[in-house]
Amino acid sequence: MAFKEKLLTVLPPIEVAGRHVKRYHVTADPAGIAPEVEKAAYAILPQLLPEPDGMPPATFVVLHRGGDTGAYLNAYSWVWDNVLHFRGASAGQPVLGCPDEDPTRFVRPELPWIGCVWELPPIQHERDAWVRHLLAPEVPDLKAYLTDSLPQGTTGDRS
Numbered sequence: 001m002a003f004k005e006k007l008l009t010v011l012p013p014i015e016v017a018g019r020h021v022k023r024y025h026v027t028a029d030p031a032g033i034a035p036e037v038e039k040a041a042y043a044i045l046p047q048l049l050p051e052p053d054g055m056p057p058a059t060f061v062v063l064h065r066g067g068d069t070g071a072y073l074n075a076y077s078w079v080w081d082n083v084l085h086f087r088g089a090s091a092g093q094p095v096l097g098c099p100d101e102d103p104t105r106f107v108r109p110e111l112p113w114i115g116c117v118w119e120l121p122p123i124q125h126e127r128d129a130w131v132r133h134l135l136a137p138e139v140p141d142l143k144a145y146l147t148d149s150l151p152q153g154t155t156g157d158r159s
Helices: 035-048 121-135 142-147
Strands: 007-016 019-027 058-065 071-079 083-091
Touching: 007 035, 019 142, 035 058, 035 071, 035 083, 058 121, 058 142, 071 121, 121 142
Parallel strands: 019 058
Antiparallel strands: 007 019, 058 071, 071 083
């Protein structure tokens, strides 16, 4: 099977467990991610977030619906000023320790993986936005960071 980019959708930020969460959804389906998968993913999200550390409480997530039975939630949280904390959850993918192929039954596999090729594009943008709005200015601007998202489109080359 030949590689094909997937659709990237940007949703408005939400607040979860006291953290501001920017949201990216990745899927090949033009209809987007099914509401029941989204609901299940965001239900496990609090378990993926780090404890407060005095930094602006900001996280970005990538919710990815695979082309098979899998669904994946990657939570990247800013900690310790300039460090990206990661935790992930998977559903519907028995090879990752999921109990079955149900894309709404998320578990937390303890794997040292940070994302697949379709899930990685937001990371560079979020790094640059964090520097631009929180590290470089004299006065950090969390609100500006939260409105600065990678544009919708595909997961592919944006240069």
